[in-house]
Amino acid sequence: MCLHARDLFCFVLFCFSLLPSSRVSGSFFRPRFSLCQLRFLDNTYTYRMVVLDIDGLPVVFPYQFPYPEQLSYMSHLKRALDSGGHAVLEMPSGTGKTQTLLSLITAYLTNRISDKSRRKFVYCTRTVEEMYKVLDEMKILTAARSAELSTPNELLTAGLASRRHLCIHPIVSKMEASSIDNGCRSLTSSWVRESVQQGTADANTYCDYLETYDREGAEAILRPGVYSLNDLRAYGLRRNWCPYFLARQLVSVANIVVYSYHYLLDPKVAGIVSTGLPPESIIVFGMYVSRSFSLVLERLNSLRICLTPDRTNFGFR
Amino acid sequence: MVSDEAHNIDNVCIEALSVDLEERIFLSASQNITQLDSIIHLKKREASEQFRAEYIRIVSGLPRIPILNQNSQFSTELTVNIDDVPLASVTPDDAPPESVPEPIRKAEEFVNFLRKLIAFLAGYIKTETATQEKPIPFLLGLASACNIQDSNVFRVTHSRLVSLLSTAHVSSWSEFRPLLVIADFVTTLATYEREGMSIILEPYNDFTGEHEPVLRLACLDASLAIRWITQKFRNVIITSGTLSPLDTYPRMLDFPVVVSASMNMSMERRCVCPLIMCKGADQTVMSSKYDDRQTEDIPRNYGHALIQLASNVPDGIVAFFVSYIFMQQVIKCWCDCGLLEELRREKLLFVETQDPTEASLAIQNYKVACDSGRGAILLSVARGRAAEGIDLDLQYGRCCILFGVPFQYTESRVLQARLRFLSEKFQIREDDFLIFDVSQNISLVRGFGFVLIRSSTPYSNVTVYYCSIWIIFKQAMRQAAQCAGRVIRNKNDYGVVIFADKRFSRAKLRSKLPSWIAQFLTSDSVDLDISGAMMHIRSFLLQMAQPTGQTSSFDLRPDHIEVEFFQRD
Numbered sequence: 001m002c003l004h005a006r007d008l009f010c011f012v013l014f015c016f017s018l019l020p021s022s023r024v025s026g027s028f029f030r031p032r033f034s035l036c037q038l039r040f041l042d043n044t045y046t047y048r049m050v051v052l053d054i055d056g057l058p059v060v061f062p063y064q065f066p067y068p069e070q071l072s073y074m075s076h077l078k079r080a081l082d083s084g085g086h087a088v089l090e091m092p093s094g095t096g097k098t099q100t101l102l103s104l105i106t107a108y109l110t111n112r113i114s115d116k117s118r119r120k121f122v123y124c125t126r127t128v129e130e131m132y133k134v135l136d137e138m139k140i141l142t143a144a145r146s147a148e149l150s151t152p153n154e155l156l157t158a159g160l161a162s163r164r165h166l167c168i169h170p171i172v173s174k175m176e177a178s179s180i181d182n183g184c185r186s187l188t189s190s191w192v193r194e195s196v197q198q199g200t201a202d203a204n205t206y207c208d209y210l211e212t213y214d215r216e217g218a219e220a221i222l223r224p225g226v227y228s229l230n231d232l233r234a235y236g237l238r239r240n241w242c243p244y245f246l247a248r249q250l251v252s253v254a255n256i257v258v259y260s261y262h263y264l265l266d267p268k269v270a271g272i273v274s275t276g277l278p279p280e281s282i283i284v285f286g287m288y289v290s291r292s293f294s295l296v297l298e299r300l301n302s303l304r305i306c307l308t309p310d311r312t313n314f315g316f317r
Numbered sequence: 318m319v320s321d322e323a324h325n326i327d328n329v330c331i332e333a334l335s336v337d338l339e340e341r342i343f344l345s346a347s348q349n350i351t352q353l354d355s356i357i358h359l360k361k362r363e364a365s366e367q368f369r370a371e372y373i374r375i376v377s378g379l380p381r382i383p384i385l386n387q388n389s390q391f392s393t394e395l396t397v398n399i400d401d402v403p404l405a406s407v408t409p410d411d412a413p414p415e416s417v418p419e420p421i422r423k424a425e426e427f428v429n430f431l432r433k434l435i436a437f438l439a440g441y442i443k444t445e446t447a448t449q450e451k452p453i454p455f456l457l458g459l460a461s462a463c464n465i466q467d468s469n470v471f472r473v474t475h476s477r478l479v480s481l482l483s484t485a486h487v488s489s490w491s492e493f494r495p496l497l498v499i500a501d502f503v504t505t506l507a508t509y510e511r512e513g514m515s516i517i518l519e520p521y522n523d524f525t526g527e528h529e530p531v532l533r534l535a536c537l538d539a540s541l542a543i544r545w546i547t548q549k550f551r552n553v554i555i556t557s558g559t560l561s562p563l564d565t566y567p568r569m570l571d572f573p574v575v576v577s578a579s580m581n582m583s584m585e586r587r588c589v590c591p592l593i594m595c596k597g598a599d600q601t602v603m604s605s606k607y608d609d610r611q612t613e614d615i616p617r618n619y620g621h622a623l624i625q626l627a628s629n630v631p632d633g634i635v636a637f638f639v640s641y642i643f644m645q646q647v648i649k650c651w652c653d654c655g656l657l658e659e660l661r662r663e664k665l666l667f668v669e670t671q672d673p674t675e676a677s678l679a680i681q682n683y684k685v686a687c688d689s690g691r692g693a694i695l696l697s698v699a700r701g702r703a704a705e706g707i708d709l710d711l712q713y714g715r716c717c718i719l720f721g722v723p724f725q726y727t728e729s730r731v732l733q734a735r736l737r738f739l740s741e742k743f744q745i746r747e748d749d750f751l752i753f754d755v756s757q758n759i760s761l762v763r764g765f766g767f768v769l770i771r772s773s774t775p776y777s778n779v780t781v782y783y784c785s786i787w788i789i790f791k792q793a794m795r796q797a798a799q800c801a802g803r804v805i806r807n808k809n810d811y812g813v814v815i816f817a818d819k820r821f822s823r824a825k826l827r828s829k830l831p832s833w834i835a836q837f838l839t840s841d842s843v844d845l846d847i848s849g850a851m852m853h854i855r856s857f858l859l860q861m862a863q864p865t866g867q868t869s870s871f872d873l874r875p876d877h878i879e880v881e882f883f884q885r886d
Contacts (some may be wrong), residue, residue, distance in 0.1 A: 069580040076578045077554065085575030086553040088566050097556060126329075180493065186488040261326065265542050266333040268501075280550040285326050 009063075009101045022249055054078050059107040062099065062144035070100045080283065098286065099137050105282060106141060109155065109255060110163070113280075116154065119255045120281040131159050133259050134258050134286070135228040141229040142226050146309035159248035160259040160273075165229055167245040168236050171209050184244075217241055217249065227254075252276045261285065326555060327539035327569055331735075334509070334536035336435045336502040340529070341633070342495045343439040349496040350432055356485045357424050372483045393439035394839045418467045421477055424484075430463060431478070435499060437462040439871035441518070442530045448518045449734060452510040459503075475500040487533060502534050513538025514740065515734045535731045537738035540571035547572035567788055568743045581836075588811040589840045590857040594718075595819045596846035597621060601797070604721065619720050622817060622847050624656065627663035629851055630813065630858065632712035634664070635695045639721040641671055644698055661692065661780040669697040716854070720814040809860040811855050 052059045052066065054074045061070075073091050077100075080087035091097050102123075109119040125131045139158050144154045164180040167173040172183040186192065187207040196206045216239070226251070227235070229243075236243035251257050251273060263273045264283070361368060408435035421427040422684075437459055458473065478500045482493060490497065506514065517716045518531045536542075547553050547570070554564060597603055597618025604615065626634055638644035648668070651657040660666060667683040669676045679695070692712070822844045842853055 072578075073580050076576050076580075080576040082553065083575045085569075086572055087555070087576040087578075088549060088563055088574050089554065089556045089576070089578055089580070091556070091580035100554065101554075110642055171405060181490045182491055185490065189483075189486070189488050191483075191486050192488070261329045262333070265326070265329050265545055267542060268333075270545075277550070279549050279551060282554065283550050284547060284554045284556060286556055287714050309843050 003183050010155065029095070032227075049148060051148060054104065054107075057104075057107055059103050059109060060141070060145045060148050061103045061317065062140050063096070066100075067096065070096055073097070073100050074104045077101065081105075081108055097136055099141065101197050101284060102134070102138055102140065103284070105284070106138075106145065106256070117279060118280045119155065120278055121256045121284070122277065122281055123258045123284045123286060124261045125258060125286055126261055128161050128165055128260070128285070131161065131258050131260070132228060135159050135226060138256065138258070139226045139228070153224050155255040156222060156224045156250070156253065157256040157258070158232070158247060158254040159227065160247045160251055160257065160263065161229055163244050166232060166236075166247060168233055170211060170242060172207070207242065209236060209240060209243060211244055212239070213241040217246060222250070224255075248273070321332070326543070327566070330539040330542035330570070331536045333542045334505055334514075336498060336505060336533040336534040338438065338442070338499065338502055339535075340439075340531075342443055342498060343435055343442070346435050346495040346499050347432075349493050350428060350435065353481070353487075353493070353496070354425075354428055356487065357428065357481075360485055361424075365483055371424075371480065374420060394705055406664070418469045418473070420465060420467070421474070424481055427477055427481060429476075430465070431496065431500075433463040434459070434474075435501065438499065438502075438532065442532050444518060444530075445520055447520055448502055450516045450518075452506050452514050452516060455516050456507060456510060459791060468507060468510075471503045473504070474507075475504035505536075506534055509536075509541060509771060512541060513738050515731075515738075517731055519733060533731060535734060536743070537735045543570050543572070550634055569739065571743070587837055587857075588861070589837050590811070590813045590853065591842065592813065592815045592845055592850050592853055593821045593838075593843045594622065594815050594817045594847065595844050595849045598847045600846065602819045603817050613650055613654070615653060616647040617656065618847070619817065620651045620654075620656035620660070622815075622850075623694065623718065624659050624663060624849055625851050626716060626718065626815075627660060627692075629854055630692070630716045632692040632715040633695065634692070635697060635714055635717045637717065637719045638696065638698050641698050643721065644668075644696060648696070663694075665689065665693040667693060667695045669695065684713055714812055715858075716813040716815070718817055721818050749758065811857075815850060 009102075031067060047058060049062045050066065052061050052071065052074070054071070059074060060235070069091055070236070073089060076089055077087065080089075091100075097188065101143055105121050109121060113119050123134055125134055142153055142155070142157070162181070163184050166176045167180055167184060169184070172180055172187065175183050184207070187205060188210050195208055227247075229247075232243040232247055235241070236246060259273075262269055264270050357368075361713065421430050441458075456468065459471070460466070460468065463470075475497070478497060482490070487493065506516070515537055516534045517535050518530065519533065520530045520871070521528055553572070564578055565579045567577070595603055598621050599614075599618070601614045601618055603618055603622075623634070623636060638647065648657070651660070657666075665683075665686045667679040667686070668677055683693050683695045692715075845853070
């Protein structure tokens with residue numbers, strides 16, 4: 001934690017400049033700067049963030065200067081969450097919508113919903129690339145939060161995509177994208193598994209990852225953190241678990257789920273994947289995730305490597 | 318061509334419940350049936366008890382394969398095989414029918430039923446005229462053709478097929494895709510027979526004009542797929558960069574909102590300069606109106622405007638025409654009266670053609686020319702192939718001018734049916750929807766085959782012009798619209814946008830501009846002639862070319878503060 005006189009002065013100026021333009025009433029925010037250092041390998045990265053006060057909710061925002069529209073966005077979003085209704089929010093692309101949204105909802109989940117099992121937030125993206133970006137942002141936010149708040153992160157974030165993005169089976173995953181589903185099914189269908197168990201079929205015809213997961217996975221508890229698709233694959237390889245079915249199970253366990261629109265909107269898939277979501281869930285349809293990352297993110301590119309879930313407590317001071 | 322930004326939520330909803338059947342699908346579906354038939358015969362000999370077990374299961378009222386229970390952990394009954402296989406198209410909260418009706422319980426009977434079904438649909442599609450039917454009459458015809466009295470048969474067709482496939486131990490679902498699609502068609506149709514659905518037969522391809530009949534089950538009501546979500550969950554938040562007009566989504570998706578807000582983008586300085594140019598140097602009104610196009614005045618004035626721009630604007634200029642035909646016409650006119658020579662003296666000229674490789678080469682060289690410092694002119698078409706993918710930031714798009722208003726006209730029956738439905742059920746007016754839709758989604762326009770120019774259509778009113786502007790914004794003004802973050806946040810970028818058509822100056826149209834553009838559109842930048850516009854441009858460019866000082870609060874985030882911060886630490 002560190003404050004500098006000039007910085008504070010600047011920020012006061014900055015805040016004043018916001019006042020006439022913002023139409024949001026009430027106390028806006030009481031900014032608190034903090035500076036933390038992340039140690040990774042031999043390098044030290046300096047990471048700056050701000051803790052905002054949005055109508056009494058302390059929100060860790062992992063960038064130094066929030067834009068006025070971001071503050072107003074948070075305020076509107078919080079109003080919607082408080083009243084328990086639906087919302088339609090428009091903010092131009094490139095203004096950091098994703099991070100704004102994630103920061104507020106994460107803060108809301110941890111501070112306002114005391115029942116841990118009811119903390120559920122579903123972020124729907126349109127494409128898998130967007131999902132990667134959202135999960136990356138979430139990693140940064142999680143790192144910032146655990147650095148700032150000194151309480152351990154309790155939220156489990158996971159992404160879900162189709163088999164072709166998650167399969168790690170040595171043969172099936174090398175197949176063409178369109179035949180991965182078939183390949184998987186030919187190894188994992190219930191009758192195939194039955195016949196293998198009964199010894200009537202060759203043991204090579206089933207997927208070892210699924211069998212291991214089926215044996216061990218049910219009792220497994222994943223540590224809180226952010227599991228992107230890559231992390232799930234890496235984790236699957238380490239534990240010999242099928243990442244796809246792990247991700248499928250995580251949908252019901254994780255606090256924050258990032259997946260495609262189709263898992264909710266397409267009734268054919270929704271019936272299988274999404275019916276178990278509790279009614280208290282916060283559902284967000286993000287329409288477009290900007291391709292442009294802010295400069296801060298670019299500078300942190302190298303940092304992102306170390307933000308894997310099982311190392312969430314790495315080198316923070 | 319599906320552009321990346323284009324898929325939005327109402328389209329996803331609609332696509333989820335729409336099914337297209339082309340002619341060749343029936344052929345492969347018949348092959349599927351034969352295949353399935355032989356599998357059944359083979360298996361029946363080997364393991365008849367499986368089919369008996371399935372029959373018993375079906376009779377006892379479990380038509381659906383048990384769904385993976387989210388709450389219980391993975392049990393031994395791991396229903397992995399059904400995962401990505403489409404189940405019946407009912408929303409998850411809809412109760413499935415009690416049991417599979419009598420006529421399709423037995424495997425052979427079901428296969429026979431499917432055969433009749435395919436024969437009926439394949440016959441239906443043979444018609445030469447385009448038709449549109451409501452679900453119930455169509456279902457009645459289907460029922461009589463298949464000798465079915467119970468409409469529940471259609472409702473469970475899909476789940477029955479899935480059940481049969483898994484009983485027959487078929488693991489390659491994609492082979493049976495055609496059959497599954499047809500079953501999906503029937504089941505979706507029967508499930509939503511009373512709601513916003515329509516059956517549309519289009520015998521001819523809109524683009525090529527060839528006889529390629531398509532039978533579409535068109536979902537007209539986007540709220541069908543999302544309703545269970547908005548009803549079940551406490552908070553549903555829809556957020557995007559472009560949602561305006563804000564009330565359309567809640568109306569179209571039929572759900573109440575407590576908060577709807579549009580955040581404006583804060584900009585450090587006036588980095589966009591929109592101008593509406595209505596008159597040429599000789600005070601002739603500029604317009605790409607079809608009637609006026611034949612005269613030489615309009616192309617000549619456009620040419621003069623471009624020459625003026627070329628001499629005033631450093632770096633790249635992109636000019637958009639409303640269509641390839643119009644572009645050719647104008648260029649020919651410029652060539653005849655020597656304007657082209659004059660233009661080439663100012664800057665290098667590149668033309669985007671309909672050939673994709675040629676167009677991308679032109680754009681590539683245009684960029685090279687811009688990088689060299691002298692700047693260049695790119696003549697392009699508003700909805701051209703290449704215009705879509707190029708980033709016109711920094712020196713590549715210092716100025717963009719739009720010659721005329723690209724009219725939109727749709728002959729798409731699906732879109733027309735949807736427009737009618739929206740106005741009947743949700744009182745969303747056609748032009749409101751078109752604005753909304755086009756501003757949201759260019760791909761819909763592409764996919765549904767909007768065709769240029771048809772001034773006598775019901776859609777050719779002022780608001781449709783606006784749709785077109787949006788397209789221009791989206792494509793030509795990348796620096797201002799989708800990539801706003803990259804460019805407008807960048808202090809060094811700025812750009813001029815010129816709308817060169819009289820019709821752009823109408824108030825109704827201007828009032829619907831997105832706020833970040835509208836805030837810069839002052840009354841003195843509307844209804845300009847060429848020299849007036851040049852004055853604006855010159856002063857704007859001069860102002861923008863100044864080094865950026867610490868004039869506003871936003872300049873408080875440069876790096877030098879951080880350096881100090883560092884040292885103290």
